[in-house]
Amino acid sequence: MYTLTDFRLQDGGTEKEDIIINGSRMMTGNGLLGCRGTMEEGEADAMPALIMNGLYDRQGTGWREPVNIPHPLSVRLLPDEGPVLGICGDPRLVTHSQELDFRYGILSRDTVWRLPGTDGEPFDVTVRSRRFVSMARRDSLFLEYRIQCTGEVNLTLLHGIQTAVYDIHGPHLTDPSCRFSEEGMKLECRTGEENRTIQVEQTCRRTGFPDSSGEREEENGQGFYRVISLETAAGREYTLELTGTVAVKDMTPVGTDLEKISFEGELERHKAVWDGIWDRGDVLIEGDEEAAAALRYSLYQLQIIAPRGLERNLSVPARGLSGQTYKGAVFWDTEMFISPYFLATDPDTARRFLMYRVESLEGAREKSAEYGYRGAFYAWESQERGADACSDYNVTDVFSGKPVRTFFRDKQIHISSAIVYALDRYLHMTGDLNILYEGALEMALECALFYYSRSLWSPLHKRYEFHDVLGPDEYHERVDNNAYTSRMALFTFQTALGLACLTDDNRYRALRTDTDYLSYSNSLIERKGYRKELKEIRDITREVYVPVPGEKNVVYRASPERSAMENSSRNIVEQFAGYFSLQDKFPAEIRESLLHPKEYWGGSSGPASGTRVIKQADVVLMLSLFPGEYSPEVLRANYDFYEPRTEHGSSLSACAHALLAVKTGRPDEALPYFKKTALVDIKGDSKHFAGLVYIGGTHPAASGGAWMTVVEGFCGLSINDGELTLNPRLPAGWTGVRFTVMFKDERYDIRVTPEGHEIQKRRETVKGEM
């Protein structure tokens, strides 16, 4: 069982399962590289991983996924007899503890093994290590590895580069070759699909080792190692300082000079960057220590994947840099749940997320054309340049073993609107119009063009509708008039028209008086030939149908459920046409009805598909995004209706519920959802395997949702008519929340208490090394 205290997460588990969970739970990283929290000696079955943001490979017909880079901080300790000292199932293990300092992203261990001595007396070997992925040198990670024995003994110490990594759809790397030199070793290998060269280097400093230590080089089943024969002196400490560096052309910074690096020196530089990060990005909850630590841990998980300070614009994968699951792809998670934190604390990073999408515009256009539409249909699972990694068959049927046709790729059209939504937030939070000139205006217009080409006029209803979509609730496929999707498409139209200065939308009045912008915007519209469609979009926008609370919006299949529904409440928004006519079941009933524990709940004939049980917030999410458009009664009635019918089968669900609970004036009901969200990676109780395939990892959207719940929910931060406003509703027991917000190039220190709130503008904006 883990221990969570302020900025410290400790765990002593040594079972296989603990090792897998700690791998994600104790991630370190710097936005470019992410390193799973496995121990130095861990072999492939411990699932060590070193992942580089944006580096993918595809083998044969397997899914395209991140490359698991050879691990440059591999250390293995062998007694004279018996296997390598390890923690899982090793009878020689006495104690093991590993700890993540999540203030500074330092993973340390303290492990003791007991071995039989040559004289019959047992003796102990203790290994203490610290390691971090440097925030100051983005291509490097550092390890300090200390060995101490209570007796004299012959040990074999191996340190090197581990090539025997695990892969889901690999192997991805070919032709490894390693050159050993006085300073260390340098491995070179190549990816299969793009034939990219990856260089992994290890340099080493030793302290306390006798000059007489025998030494050789070895290539073994695990990789390339330097092998040292060490006769220990009792009580004496032997220290290795290892530096691992990864170089991939166009992806890593160039020119790191390895010789000048020392562990302590680098640690100081690394910590200095972290100090700057926390200065901007910390949130302090007062009066609830668990909540405070969980939130900071969530912010840590976000910071270690933030791709700041790099040459390329990258975004963040839905499982962070914690492995190959979810194909290392970027989902709508970024725009809807992760971006808000960065936007409020580090707008440059939020801008990168947007620029990543701007640079993916061509991919989104191609995808749209693929399906016969126009404009930008963004990838559901986005890899580089917007390529969609999502398969048409993304689930395997447990009964037949056959692939199940899923509709994430082709019908989940709300992805493009999420990007426009994030852009709109970005513009209002930063006032940075430059991004519009840099491609974001075109992107927004192309997204609108996509929804335009996807819209349909119903002669029967005399309105524009969006048909055959998959909303956030993925258990109900190919539905018409999904409230969330339709509202977001409408928002996209409104935003595009506002940005094109074709409406009198107050949100964009500043643009309409900016002659430079007007001229840029007009010339873009002319050049790209958008004029005619924008006019049509203006007409369509007036008649887009979004399901309305209590409205008999679509009479579909008379059923007892439907009638009961209509009588019981006139405030509920129907999730999609026909939802009310489905069987009224609850998640526990579905769970009990399963014939197989891993049965997929969705799909055309899935156990939830014919019922009102939904995977995750859908109408609730819409209401939490547009609360001002609905009465408090409507917000409350929908929360009460949908909440018990939601499985929360996605990490995005709990935070949407928390936000709406606060907005309906029930912060105490929101608190459990907040904790669920903030603790998801600490508890590690989500699903880790599908069959034998690892599907676990970190949940950055939940981490971002934790911040949203506290700052946008409990503290009620929002922008109204160009001003920061707060509308706090703290849960019982919380005595205060302190945080910092960047708003239009100014920093504000904010403190919220049950009694009220203070906003203070900082005199000097410290420009730290971020």
Place this chain on the structure above:
Amino acid sequence: MYTLTDFRLQDGGTEKEDIIINGSRMMTGNGLLGCRGTMEEGEADAMPALIMNGLYDRQGTGWREPVNIPHPLSVRLLPDEGPVLGICGDPRLVTHSQELDFRYGILSRDTVWRLPGTDGEPFDVTVRSRRFVSMARRDSLFLEYRIQCTGEVNLTLLHGIQTAVYDIHGPHLTDPSCRFSEEGMKLECRTGEENRTIQVEQTCRRTGFPDSSGEREEENGQGFYRVISLETAAGREYTLELTGTVAVKDMTPVGTDLEKISFEGELERHKAVWDGIWDRGDVLIEGDEEAAAALRYSLYQLQIIAPRGLERNLSVPARGLSGQTYKGAVFWDTEMFISPYFLATDPDTARRFLMYRVESLEGAREKSAEYGYRGAFYAWESQERGADACSDYNVTDVFSGKPVRTFFRDKQIHISSAIVYALDRYLHMTGDLNILYEGALEMALECALFYYSRSLWSPLHKRYEFHDVLGPDEYHERVDNNAYTSRMALFTFQTALGLACLTDDNRYRALRTDTDYLSYSNSLIERKGYRKELKEIRDITREVYVPVPGEKNVVYRASPERSAMENSSRNIVEQFAGYFSLQDKFPAEIRESLLHPKEYWGGSSGPASGTRVIKQADVVLMLSLFPGEYSPEVLRANYDFYEPRTEHGSSLSACAHALLAVKTGRPDEALPYFKKTALVDIKGDSKHFAGLVYIGGTHPAASGGAWMTVVEGFCGLSINDGELTLNPRLPAGWTGVRFTVMFKDERYDIRVTPEGHEIQKRRETVKGEM
């Protein structure tokens, strides 16, 4: 193995499978009653059935299905020792032969059993029987049952009413009670759902029986019986003449006087009706005896289910009256494949089919409203008053045993257009405008209103489209722009506008000068408030999109298949948006890829769904309905493209291919399809069981398709500009075809030869007892 000669079908099979096949193959019936061709002694496992058109029952949550009526012609023969003499697995059986005379619908048998005699010498018992379902008395069926022995022996003879029938979703009948009288016996029982009383009566005459025969009444596991102890004299014949009569209030004719009935007398009356039927309905193929016999057999199968001369308007179920399969429901089979034969030979019957739909209009309106649409959405599986018997889960998954969500009921919208198509043919063939006043005009307008409410305007393509439909090819669900469906919806619009005199469509010019009709039509339109929608429909009609040959109509999922397609031919009509992008596989490949022999090929993730393999004619059917709209090159290219990709998993498929093959000038290629169609029930090689559930039966649509292939295909009969025309293309070897056609109240005798054709109007139209 069966023997088929002119008007005679003989089979001697005694295996379980033969018995099931002969049950359908040797059906007798009169349009109201259908009787499976099982033997008199057959128990439930032989699947005897007596089905009454239009009599349904539902038990619990089971499917609603026809009631299997207690069988009034049950006869069982018992020797002193051993079980009832039977044909399946009975070691005492010496020979068995049964024969259907399909000129007169008489089923006869000749069966010999050998039994050990009391003196050690074995002796033979021979049973010869004849039976028919009377065309003259629609509520009655008759049996002559003759017994002859080669020795003296004690036999027990039972004759009675068999209540132990089989049921798929039963039992449907409760509280049977039987009253025995001097003349016979009368059973009464009730249906479960509607509490309808069913009376089944048997009367008996005996010839050759000694007066001393012992006699008693018995209720046993099979039903209610009169039990006769018979000591046979060698060589003497004992004859039973049984009459079975069924009475159901409002469903059967009243007042049959059973006492006056004799087998021979009734047989003569029955044959006289059949003579009239063949006088009108026969088709004689010269030069190909197998084809000639197979076609006549097909016409026989149609005639025995034709619901003529009854008080109620009935249609024909898709499996005829051959049992409970397909829920005894009426499908589009009637309008598209069965009605043409009757329309050309017996227009009153074709009119009944239409009036059945007129009387189902309210049900169709209700179904449409259920799905949020207007107008008439006819039942996919229509029972009385248009109730849709089709389930949302019409298939069971072989792997999980779970129900599969199918979309026959809600997405197969082409059903309503089939009815309008049949109405249009009816009007042009008969000139009978009265039907329009009797509800058919309203029906056509309501069908158009349905498609109106289902139409969608695409701002992108600037056209009206039909989305989310299931075409005739049921292996590809929920598609957009299915060519067949869109063309038929457009046809419905055109016909409705023509009938409403709102276009200058030449097909309806007669209506526009008929002032009575104009005034009726106008007042209907006013009264029902159709005016505004009809105006809109007129606009929509101009812009309805039907996929066009060679047009890149929808660019959907770039794929190697798609590109190959575009390069290879510009003449193919894409079956639906995206079809060309599917994997190019062939039926044999799908069959080989199955993990389970009974795996359903369709469904969201079915083995055919991601490929171009289709269940049945779809584009081919459209082209065979509207050949004049396409060039010969297009007809040919599409036939050549789709034919090898079609599984022909439906009995409707072969005839559509045959028709198009003829229309592309290849009658010899059409011939195998014609034979497949015409022989389907004779060969009996279609699937009879799904698991343990009987799903076999007759295929009237294939029978109708056989007639269409010969008369409309090979002989090229059509109506052009109000005139009967012929355009013969006979297959090699056929020396002639003779048939009769009713056209606008006149009869024409037609003879087609390879050299030409003759049409002769009959002087006197014989009004037979039809």
